[in-house]
Amino acid sequence: MKYFYITIFILLTFFISPTYADTTSNHTFIFDVSNSVTINVTGNMTSSIDTETGNMTTPLNINFNIVSNATLSNVQLKALVTDSTSNLDNAIYANDVTSATSIPLSVVLANTTYTPTVNAIDNCETVTSTVANNPNAVAYTGTVTVDNSGTLSYSTSNGYINANLNTGTSNINLALTTSAKSGTYDTTNYSDEIGDYKVEVYLDNIP
Amino acid sequence: MKKYIFILIYLLMLLPNAKAEQTSAYYLTSSNPAVESVSGSGRNLTATIDTDTGLLSSALSPSFTILTNSPQTYTLTMSATNTTSGGTTNAIFAIGTTRYIVLTNNTVLPNTASVNNITSGSPTALNNPNAIAYQVNNPTTTTGLTATYNTTNKNWLLTLNRAGATNTSLVVPAAIPLTNTFSSMDEAGDYKATVTLSFN
Numbered sequence: 245m246k247y248f249y250i251t252i253f254i255l256l257t258f259f260i261s262p263t264y265a266d267t268t269s270n271h272t273f274i275f276d277v278s279n280s281v282t283i284n285v286t287g288n289m290t291s292s293i294d295t296e297t298g299n300m301t302t303p304l305n306i307n308f309n310i311v312s313n314a315t316l317s318n319v320q321l322k323a324l325v326t327d328s329t330s331n332l333d334n335a336i337y338a339n340d341v342t343s344a345t346s347i348p349l350s351v352v353l354a355n356t357t358y359t360p361t362v363n364a365i366d367n368c369e370t371v372t373s374t375v376a377n378n379p380n381a382v383a384y385t386g387t388v389t390v391d392n393s394g395t396l397s398y399s400t401s402n403g404y405i406n407a408n409l410n411t412g413t414s415n416i417n418l419a420l421t422t423s424a425k426s427g428t429y430d431t432t433n434y435s436d437e438i439g440d441y442k443v444e445v446y447l448d449n450i451p
Numbered sequence: 452m453k454k455y456i457f458i459l460i461y462l463l464m465l466l467p468n469a470k471a472e473q474t475s476a477y478y479l480t481s482s483n484p485a486v487e488s489v490s491g492s493g494r495n496l497t498a499t500i501d502t503d504t505g506l507l508s509s510a511l512s513p514s515f516t517i518l519t520n521s522p523q524t525y526t527l528t529m530s531a532t533n534t535t536s537g538g539t540t541n542a543i544f545a546i547g548t549t550r551y552i553v554l555t556n557n558t559v560l561p562n563t564a565s566v567n568n569i570t571s572g573s574p575t576a577l578n579n580p581n582a583i584a585y586q587v588n589n590p591t592t593t594t595g596l597t598a599t600y601n602t603t604n605k606n607w608l609l610t611l612n613r614a615g616a617t618n619t620s621l622v623v624p625a626a627i628p629l630t631n632t633f634s635s636m637d638e639a640g641d642y643k644a645t646v647t648l649s650f651n
Contacts, residue, residue: 420479439482
């Protein structure tokens with residue numbers, strides 16, 4: 245009797261439909277690719293001042309080459325100088341706040357040995373600067389531009405340049421001319437003292 | 452239970468990081484070199500001499516503007532020369548604490564001995580034709596500028612401790628000449644001295 249049931253079980257096992265392995269199989273892999281932003285910086289970042297005119301002997305410029313796999317909004321080009329109380333102050337001055345691919349501006353450079361007062365820096369960032377009121381701060385005119393169909397705008401309240409960039413390769417270029425902004429370099433009493441005049445520049449709010 | 456907590460933490464770490472970044476700071480720098488210059492700033496450079504007394508009709512006050520763009524200490528020298536038939540000589544001398552300047556006739560040049568007779572401190576009218584001495588003040592000073600007479604070199608050492616424009620003058624008051632330096636031996640002509648201020 246025991247062998248009968250074993251035989252029945254074996255036979256039933258054989259009658260069960262065999263399970264065949266599929267020849268193909270679908271698997272879906274989901275990768276969350278985050279923003280990729282690469283920035284290379286180049287430029288002519290040193291010059292000297294002609295004391296007869298206040299103009300620079302060679303123009304200063306800095307270029308941020310940005311490669312991104314996504315559009316970037318509100319990237320901030322900031323320029324800062326150190327005042328006599330060791331605070332950092334905005335160094336960009338522009339009249340035009342219209343969104344554009346090129347914005348004319350002035351950038352203040354501050355003496356690092358004899359640091360200017362915040363009032364001196366502010367005086368450089370006015371329509372009409374007067375040399376008696378801005379010792380040790382000198383402004384130079386120039387432009388900031390963007391390519392790859394990006395846009396720029398100047399934030400008067402924050403004192404920096406906002407940039408909206410498209411996917412791909414973009415360049416944000418800050419180029420100063422050799423010309424000192426009128427009324428910011430003193431060629432009469434030489435109140436802009438000897439030393440290095442410097443401005444710190446960087447991009448902020450990069451995802 | 453601990454296993455689930457670790458898994459949860461791991462999953463949270465996999466979430467995209469939304470923190471905004473900034474690039475390194477870059478510096479645009481332009482160097483402002485030293486400015487050291489002196490320029491003549493005029494004032495009164497001419498007068499006439501009274502033929503009877505030798506009195507100057509007005510004070511002479513050659514003036515200079517010193518320009519620097521550094522508050523560091525600078526030294527300058529103010530000196531004066533005149534012209535003789537033997538060349539250029541020092542025009543400044545002192546008797547005690549009083550300074551004098553010798554003007555020489557540039558129409559009829561005196562010889563060097565004539566000037567030396569005056570600068571010896573004991574002039575004799577017959578021995579200094581065409582040279583006349585007048586008292587001269589020390590250079591004018593201001594905050595950040597001092598002047599010290601150098602008895603050896605017979606000039607002034609100016610010490611400057613301020614940036615910007617600084618003015619100084621060497622004043623020859625409208626006065627009669629040093630005794631025994633003006634006489635009928637002094638011929639008609641222009642009597643001159645050249646005052647120089649320079650950075651050391």
